[in-house]
Amino acid sequence: MLRYIVKRVLLSLITLWLLATIVFLMTWALPSDPARAIYGPMAPEETVAAFRAQVGLNDGLFVQYLRLLKSLVTFDFGMSWANQNYGVIEYLKSPLAKTAKLAVLALAITTPVAIGGGLIAAKYRDKRADRAIVLTGLATSSIPEFVTGALLAIVFGVKLGWAKPVYDSNAASKLGPWGQLQYLALPSLSLAIVYFGYIARMMRAGTIRALDSDYVRTAAMKGMSSSEVMRKHVLRNAIAPTITVMSVQVGYLVSGIVGVEVVFNYPGFSNTLLNAVSDRDLPVLQVAVLLSAITYMTATLLADITIAWLNPRVRLEVTN
Amino acid sequence: MSDTSTSPVGDIPVSASGAPRDNILERSMEERRSARKERWRLLRRRPGFIIGVVIVTFWVLCAAVGSRVVPYDPFKDLDFSNMQKGPSGKHWFGTDELGRDIFSRVLVGARDVLVVAPPAAIISVILGTILGIVMGYYRGWVDNVLSRIVEAFLALPVVMVGLLVLTITSTSDILQTITFESRKLLVIYVVSLLFTPIVARTVRAAVLGERDLDYVVSARLRGESNLFIMTREILPNITGPIIVELTVRIGYAIFTVATLSFLGAGPQPPSPDWGLAISEGRVLLPANIWWPVAFPALAIVTLVVATNLIADSIQAVYER
Numbered sequence: 102m103l104r105y106i107v108k109r110v111l112l113s114l115i116t117l118w119l120l121a122t123i124v125f126l127m128t129w130a131l132p133s134d135p136a137r138a139i140y141g142p143m144a145p146e147e148t149v150a151a152f153r154a155q156v157g158l159n160d161g162l163f164v165q166y167l168r169l170l171k172s173l174v175t176f177d178f179g180m181s182w183a184n185q186n187y188g189v190i191e192y193l194k195s196p197l198a199k200t201a202k203l204a205v206l207a208l209a210i211t212t213p214v215a216i217g218g219g220l221i222a223a224k225y226r227d228k229r230a231d232r233a234i235v236l237t238g239l240a241t242s243s244i245p246e247f248v249t250g251a252l253l254a255i256v257f258g259v260k261l262g263w264a265k266p267v268y269d270s271n272a273a274s275k276l277g278p279w280g281q282l283q284y285l286a287l288p289s290l291s292l293a294i295v296y297f298g299y300i301a302r303m304m305r306a307g308t309i310r311a312l313d314s315d316y317v318r319t320a321a322m323k324g325m326s327s328s329e330v331m332r333k334h335v336l337r338n339a340i341a342p343t344i345t346v347m348s349v350q351v352g353y354l355v356s357g358i359v360g361v362e363v364v365f366n367y368p369g370f371s372n373t374l375l376n377a378v379s380d381r382d383l384p385v386l387q388v389a390v391l392l393s394a395i396t397y398m399t400a401t402l403l404a405d406i407t408i409a410w411l412n413p414r415v416r417l418e419v420t421n
Numbered sequence: 422m423s424d425t426s427t428s429p430v431g432d433i434p435v436s437a438s439g440a441p442r443d444n445i446l447e448r449s450m451e452e453r454r455s456a457r458k459e460r461w462r463l464l465r466r467r468p469g470f471i472i473g474v475v476i477v478t479f480w481v482l483c484a485a486v487g488s489r490v491v492p493y494d495p496f497k498d499l500d501f502s503n504m505q506k507g508p509s510g511k512h513w514f515g516t517d518e519l520g521r522d523i524f525s526r527v528l529v530g531a532r533d534v535l536v537v538a539p540p541a542a543i544i545s546v547i548l549g550t551i552l553g554i555v556m557g558y559y560r561g562w563v564d565n566v567l568s569r570i571v572e573a574f575l576a577l578p579v580v581m582v583g584l585l586v587l588t589i590t591s592t593s594d595i596l597q598t599i600t601f602e603s604r605k606l607l608v609i610y611v612v613s614l615l616f617t618p619i620v621a622r623t624v625r626a627a628v629l630g631e632r633d634l635d636y637v638v639s640a641r642l643r644g645e646s647n648l649f650i651m652t653r654e655i656l657p658n659i660t661g662p663i664i665v666e667l668t669v670r671i672g673y674a675i676f677t678v679a680t681l682s683f684l685g686a687g688p689q690p691p692s693p694d695w696g697l698a699i700s701e702g703r704v705l706l707p708a709n710i711w712w713p714v715a716f717p718a719l720a721i722v723t724l725v726v727a728t729n730l731i732a733d734s735i736q737a738v739y740e741r
Contacts, residue, residue: 112569119573127586236469240722243729245676247683248718251699255711255718266706359580360680364703374581375684378588386585394576401576 105409113398118170120394125169128383138381139182156182169387178388183380189388193373197392200358200369206285207292208347215297216343219304220336226309234301242298247360250291254364258287268367288365292358303346307339314338345404463738473730476723484532493522495529495693505710515712517698518705523713526693527720533682533694534724537608538674544613545674546667549620554651554659556621557628564625574618580680583611587686608687612677620666627662631655661739668732675728679721695721 136153178189222234258266264286273284320330359371377385500520508515514523556564640654681687682696695717702713
């Protein structure tokens with residue numbers, strides 16, 4: 102097991118290095134003049150030139166590339182370019198916490214519903230309840246988040262007035278955790294709806310596989326009641342692949358949240374990333390893109406390790 | 422699925438009219454034809470498939486001839502007397518902030534997403550298939566190196582990276598005078614490039630299931646070139662997964678292109694693009710003006726759900 106983990110972590114480090122290279126190529130090597138973009142077309146050339154020299158934009162591409170790799174090891178990412186009083190990490194901290202809040206809320210809403218839905222669908226396989234759940238899942242997970250968000254904002258925010266259709270930082274910061282819910286409800290519900298499909302689908306597939314297995318038949322023939330079979334055999338086996346999907350979703354939450362954050366004006370990670378794009382704030386951009394990629398990688402890695410831990414065949418395959 | 426080379430050798434009927442090889446070829450072609458017919462018959466019996474095809478056909482027709490049949494000019498100049506009117510008998514979907522008829526704009530807007538998303542999906546499937554076959558067939562260091570790169574790309578948040586590349590390139594000096602058409606091309610390139618690794622992973626997995634089968638081994642023993650084996654032996658046997666991947670990819674391409682437009686990286690005003698329309702109308706929501714957002718949003722919902730219904734049906738028929 103240890104050998105498997107070490108191997109996977111080493112492979113992830115190689116992937117991380119490749120990622121840093123790709124991000125570098127995208128931000129630095131693409132034709133653009135970030136210094137000019139930050140100061141605008143009217144700024145005097147001296148100011149722009151001074152900034153270029155200060156942040157090392159005049160150095161050769163390779164020197165800049167090495168600087169990026171070095172910052173990944175030392176965790177010193179320098180200052181944000183657009184907001185020069187902030188360090189990159191410091192600058193990203195608060196939006197990250199805000200996004201995490203949204204993500205946790207969305208998962209808390211969607212997990213029980215989706216797992217229940219998957220179980221019901223599997224139990225009534227090919228009947229009307231199953232078809233309805235599968236179809237709902239297919240539809241909700243294929244609609245872009247910003248569309249779901251916009252429609253929810255119209256129905257529950259504007260028409261029914263049950264929750265706020267637009268996030269308001271000032272008003273929300275004055276409220277307690279319960280009061281904030283009226284602002285967080287719709288954004289987190291939009292995310293929850295998108296994730297419902299993925300999780301329910303995995304849960305359904307896992308449950309069907311377990312229901313068709315020999316051990317469930319044996320258990321039923323032993324005279325175990327059907328609810329006991331469900332709880333003791335089916336649920337345990339069906340939930341493993343679902344956990345994988347969910348952990349990948351967590352990685353995806355950090356980046357896939359962009360549509361929702363923009364629709365609701367939520368000052369989270371994605372909106373910060375968007376601002377960094379339009380400001381050409383390269384240090385923030387790199388760190389933010391790498392951070393979401395690392396989150397995804399870590400989530401997948403943890404999922405793979407969990408599966409290998411549950412299933413010895415997988416870890417033998419990889420180490421050999 | 423079956424292929425010439427998988428037919429057991431003992432079956433060869435030696436007829437007077439021709440060599441046994443021709444007979445096998447003929448028979449297997451016949452088998453393939455009947456399998457195709459059977460799949461088509463099963464597809465037509467699925468209500469999801471029929472509904473999906475009807476909706477997609479409707480939007481394709483709108484994209485093709487919409488501008489000639491709509492009741493009002495979707496690009497009409499500012500009309501103060503007609504601004505932000507709710508849905509009525511005269512304007513079924515109401516009018517937007519410039520007094521333009523939303524019904525006309527939604528119908529014509531199908532064009533913007535449909536000329537970009539399917540081509541992007543097709544290019545990504547072609548590139549991903551080439552990459553996936555090479556990785557799965559050669560294995561070894563080629564596969565190892567390419568797999569790491571694919572994995573790195575998979576960890577990147579697609580929408581964010583697409584937005585980043587599009588923003589940086591479209592404001593650079595070289596592309597300063599970026600035109601309407603070249604911007605669309607740029608979106609196609611970026612989305613197809615970001616999707617290629619995902620397709621490659623699927624195709625690679627399919628190739629791994631084939632490469633050690635008898636027909637590949639015997640082709641190698643016959644002394645066929647690697648290129649021949651990859652394109653003429655393996656490729657015909659993995660068309661199923663590739664077709665499924667293509668339909669799924671078109672759905673995701675619509676999702677991604679719509680989100681990019683919504684974030685401002687796609688078509689620019691006065692384009693009637695759906696994502697752009699939602700982004701423009703969003704600010705009016707708190708004032709209870711919901712129709713400029715609702716109708717383009719519903720248009721996106723119908724198109725993505727229809728595409729996914731088709732993809733799901735094709736997948737079910739192929740993986741039967």
